[in-house]
Every structure is written in C-alpha cells, then in structure tokens.
Amino acid sequence: xxxxxxxxxxxxxxxxxxxxxxxxxxxxxxxxxxxxxxxxxxxxxxxxxxxxxxxxxxxxxxxxxxxxxxxxxxxxxxxxxxxxxxxxxxxxxxxxxxxxxxxxxxxxxxxxxxxxxxxxxxxxxxxxxxxxxxxxxxxxxxxxxxxxxxxxxxxx
Numbered sequence: 001x002x003x004x005x006x007x008x009x010x011x012x013x014x015x016x017x018x019x020x021x022x023x024x025x026x027x028x029x030x031x032x033x034x035x036x037x038x039x040x041x042x043x044x045x046x047x048x049x050x051x052x053x054x055x056x057x058x059x060x061x062x063x064x065x066x067x068x069x070x071x072x073x074x075x076x077x078x079x080x081x082x083x084x085x086x087x088x089x090x091x092x093x094x095x096x097x098x099x100x101x102x103x104x105x106x107x108x109x110x111x112x113x114x115x116x117x118x119x120x121x122x123x124x125x126x127x128x129x130x131x132x133x134x135x136x137x138x139x140x141x142x143x144x145x146x147x148x149x150x151x152x153x154x155x156x
Contacts, residue, residue, distance in 0.1 A: 006132055008144065009151030014066040018043040021096050022150045026066050028089035029074040030054060039088075075146040080139060082113040090141045093149040094120045121145065127154040 014026055019042050027039040027047060035050040048064040055062040058073045066074070076086035091109040094117070118139040125137040128148045135144060148154070 006134065008128075008132055008147050009153050011068040011071040011147055011151060012066075014043065016043050016045070016048045016064060021152065022093070023047070024092045024096075025089045025150060026051070026074070028085045028092055029076065032076050032085035032089065033074060071147075071150060072143070075143060077140065077142045078113050079141070080113050080115070080118045083111050085111065087111045087113045087117065090121065090149070091117060094124070097124075097154070124149065124154055 012022060014022060023043045024039055024041040026043070027037050027041070030037045030047070030050050031039065033054055035054050037047055037050040051066060051070070052062045052064045054060075054074070055064075055070060060069055060073060076089075078086045078090055088109050088111045090113070091111070095109055121141055122137055122139045125135055125139075125145060125148075128145075129135045129137060131153070132148070135148065141149070
C-alpha cells in the first residue's frame with residue numbers, strides 16, 4: 001500500500017546492524033543531543049548504547065531502536081547561521097542524496113549552515129512540496145523537513 005498524495009513518508013525504524021541511510025544522520029543527531037558517539041555510519045553496539053541512554057533520559061522506551069518517537073525527540077531545528085552536529089546531520093542527508101549539485105562546499109559536512117546548505121534545504125523542500133503541498137519552502141530544517149529527509153523523500 002502506497003502513501004497518499006499530501007502525506008510525508010513515515011519516520012524509518014532504524015535498528016542495530018544497519019550500515020546505510022540514515023545511520024550517520026542518527027549519529028550526528030545523537031552528538032547534537034550530547035551523546036558521545038562516533039559518526040561512522042554503522043549502527044553498532046556503541047550507537048545502540050548511546051541511543052538507549054538518550055531514550056532513557058527523554059522518557060522514551062529504551063529499546064535501542066530509532067522509531068518515530070525517538071526521531072522526533074532527536075531532531076533539532078536548524079537554519080542559516082547555525083553551527084554544530086545537527087547541521088552536520090542535515091548536510092549528511094544532502095551528501096547522501098547529492099542534491100547540492102556537483103563539487104562545491106555543499107559536498108562537505110562541515111557543520112556550518114551557510115547559503116549553500118540553505119539553498120539545498122530550499123531545493124529539497126520544493127521537491128517534496130510536489131507530493132506534499134503543505135510543505136513550506138523556507139530554508140529551515142524543522143520537524144516536517146526532518147521527517148521528509150530522514151524518511152527518504154525526494155531521494156534519487
């Protein structure tokens with residue numbers, strides 16, 4: 001059964017053992033939330049342990065699985081001028097999708113939400129808006145944009 005027009009893809013259920021999207025994003029967001037974890041794109045024991053600690057600290061089921069409630073608690077709204085691990089998570093999403101278009105500073109996960117990252121967010125929001133007309137094209141990675149990114153919308 002497919003997704004209806006106007007609906008975001010659901011948050012993914014991200015579990016131990018994964019080595020693909022969105023593990024690196026999860027790791028960057030854990031870092032943004034103060035959890036010490038290596039960003040290696042591998043959801044191994046250290047990532048699972050950090051995730052369980054985060055879940056316990058936020059009153060979530062500490063099952064070590066990043067599901068919808070955990071993702072919603074992890075995300076951090078970021079916009080132009082912001083810096084840090086949450087920005088790296090957004091940039092990781094665009095690096096994964098190659099939406100920045102060729103070799104530019106957008107290909108770098110540097111943690112600086114500058115004009116290139118803002119433009120990548122706007123382009124992504126514009127692409128998602130084709131299926132979900134309620135998506136705002138504002139260049140801010142807030143809850144709806146995060147869900148579309150992590151859920152894999154507008155992926156090549």
